[in-house]
Amino acid sequence: MTEQAAAPPEKLDAAVFKIAGVVVLGAVMSILDITVVSVALPTFQIEFNATYAQVAWTLTGYTLALATVIPLSGWAADRFGTKRLYMMALVLFTAGSALCATATSIEQLVGYRVLQGLGGGMLMPLGMTIMTRAAGPKRIGRLMAVLGIPMLLGPIGGPILGGWLIEAASWHWIFLINVPIGAVALVYAYFALPRDNPSPSESFDFIGMLLLSPGLALFLFGVSSLPQEGTFSAPRVWIPMLVGAVMMISFVFYSFKPRHPLLDLRLFKNRRLTVSTVALFVFIIAFMGAGLLFPSYFLQIRGESTLHAGLLMAPQGLGAMITMPIAGTLADRVPVGRTVPFAMALIAIGFFTFTQVGVDTSYVLLCGSLFVMGLGMGGTMMPIMTSALRTLDHQDVARGSTLVNILQQIGGSIGTATMSVILTTQLNGSPDIPGLTNPKTGDPITEAGAAIAHQQGVNLPLPADLLARGLQFAADSFATTFTVGFVLVLATFIPIAFLPRKKESVTDGPSGYDVAETPVMTH
Template identity: 60%
Template sequence: MTTPPDSQTAQPDPTSDKLDAGVLKVAGVVVLGAIMSILDITVVTIALPTFQNTFHATYAIAAWSMTGYTLALATVIPLTGWAADRFGTKRLYMMALTFFVLGSLLCSTAWNIESLIAFRVIQGLGGGMLMPLGMTIMTHAAGPQRIGRVMAVLGVPMLLGPILGPILGGWLIDVHWFGMAGWHWIFLINVPIGALSLILSYVVFAPDRPEPSETFDFVGMLLASPGLALFLFGVSSIPEKHTVLASRVLIPAIVGLVLMVAFVLHALRTDHPLIDVHLFRNRSLTFAVLTMVFFAVAFFGAGLLLPSYLQQVRGLTPLHAGLLIAPQGLGAMLTMPIAGRLVDKIGPGRIVLTGLVVIGIGTAFLTQLHADTSYGLLMAALFVMGLGMGCTMMPVMTAAIQTLTHAQVARGTTLMNIVNQTAGSIGTAVMSVVLTNLLNSKPLAQPAIASRFDPAIAKQFPPGALAAGFDQAATAFAHTFVVAVALVVVTLIPAYFLPKVKPAAPQDSADAPIMMGH
């Protein structure tokens, strides 16, 4: 299929080795939507104590505003590849944006914690599709020769979201505009950004030209979506229950695993499965998926530790903690564009290995945390970690997608986003359980942390005991970072097998950049 002559000039130039204006416009629109959806996750994390106080809910109940969003993401992501093929990426992207903005508006009107959780689910139904669809649209726009560079552009919100989220959240929660408390504005801010994204996506993205669709894998949907959601529900319950042996953890996780195994067996016998497991015949994608699994467990799991250390052990506000973590994003911003160019020229293998070694060096410093560790040294370690992250996350995504044909891109990005979401949830649960067990093993650690939020507890400590409690808590955080370092080292194994030369272009890439919207 080719583009009609009258619209040919509006399309990005697939023969160019540079990111021309057409590709940059597409990338800008996609990044705007990605920033909105990713920031929303971290901003709501900061707001959980506010939800507890406002709605008189326990932390476990308030946390469902996060869990409900995650489960909605898990339910809808498997459908994205088929729906993109069936309806076209532009149309589906605009629908996902609409759901996300509508959910945001409804969240701002929540009258109790139950209504907030329900509206967060609506938000997640849209948010789950934004990232895989954005990756598909950008890949089609740029063509196989420039995937590394456009993935580097999309990687900016993925790395900056966890850093800017606490800063933005800490600021918004403190404001009172038009008679509304700050927690309303963490959702309302999405409305103008989402409306702008809708207008720009309508103007900038190429028109959809859906082709005859494959048969919808209804059996696959009944197995994959609830299987993934149940598994993530079980995993997400681990921090609350403090053990993997709780029935609320084991039962849904095991049922979810059984459903996912059944889906894989079904998909291997189906020509057009909901999630294309046949893609694992592609060696580059297989090792990229394995690398992403271990990296996401380490990265997203460890990502929760330092903000908690800064607030619970050092007594900083969420805003100040977010500002201290900002050097990580600055480091990533420096190396990400360079890594993107190099991946397009020499392949992802050497770039990812270098990035993982640098991340390991930065994270190793955090295994030596104390209750009075210099903030300057902490920021330096985070900057080093950021330099490595800029060479890791999106080059791994590029390794998976670079060798896919145009027809496989939507399914490939869906698969990578499922892996990313699942591994991130596992990482968060693993690090939470390790940290909780280490804190519980130190008699003064938990009371010291509690004293940060209740001054009356601090008065109960004998002289010197409070400082000893913070030392014990810092040691627990430091030892948890040892697990993160170990996971980074394990990630080097699959990363070693990523392509160390630029892979050959996929066979049907000649018309891929022209067909941006299926």
């Protein structure tokens, strides 16, 4: 080994950026697709003459497919190679997107969304594996900052793009736009990613797959049904959650027996990985759950259009763009335990404003708070993920990124469901309007419900004072829900306190070689 090989360049070179471009394209498609579709749900109700509960499965089906396939991605990457598997995921996702645009019924659309999710579920963990192996542990912070841009900007850009496409063209284009991007990404991946050198020695853990993938899907199905049912006591909620939890717990006990389990929980012996994943899990529950309610506030309380609500979220993305490159560089030089607490403090400061929102809270104040939160976001998520992955051995990178992605998926689903249930419960506490019922369901309409409908353009012949009272109640409901989210953000400081605060040496593999000196390939 030459001295030059032993000391790889500290800066990211052109070859690494070329590989990162492939991963960013895939991440942009996968993440944008979730948020773009979320703004199209009312359009789907009209186009397919469906209820909200039915069209919501366009999101839920995609999420369940993600959760089912993520555990397989670690083994499949080792067995077949990251390049060919990544290209297959791009094909599945792009084909699913094209089929979604041809759907003539809500059932067809949900089915095609599941196909999309099977591809999208592999794009992120495979992308993290490819980039980690490309840069090596000493440069992973800067490279993860590149991957973090679509992860943080997706929730901001999605509503803007979705609102514009629906208004300017039709709902079909929120899916068709993925086709040319997917085609470019596929060609790009073929030429940019190095040739695979897969290891066929590991046997597939069928028992683990039968326990984990269905168990995870069932558990998230129950969690996803919670906002619709409104209570944990509903059979549709607690039965799949219980069965799924039992299957996942069974997998935990079983996973220590086989030599090559589907999900290698032995990695949690690495203290830094354990602390970082716990911190990331709590953070995802806190921020992603409440974060999805920010656009809803602008839509339902302030009466903004989908496009305007997306634009009002833009300051958060701008803040993240400023701090993310800085945080990525610092993550390679300064222990994350010294930087992440300050970034989390910015998130908490910005988040506090939303616990006080009302009917006419200043947009300058709200957008300024979102900007401060964005500054904190850019310095939080990617450094934590960097801390989790950078000390793993070369052969553990794929399985480590799979662990991180599964915890993100579970945390995001739990956070979203929890915040949705709290908000729904608060809004349902509004007084009913005598003699006024929903023509579709026959349920009574509350003052808050009528006020929200009025803000979204439904012309209701109701007294102005009643609408004002209902709107104030709805605003207070949002404030209460944001308060719960703020408390969860504060709780994130507990695991963050255990992040490493001292510079640690990076072990780069079982043989002590530096991962950065080897090309990007599976072992």
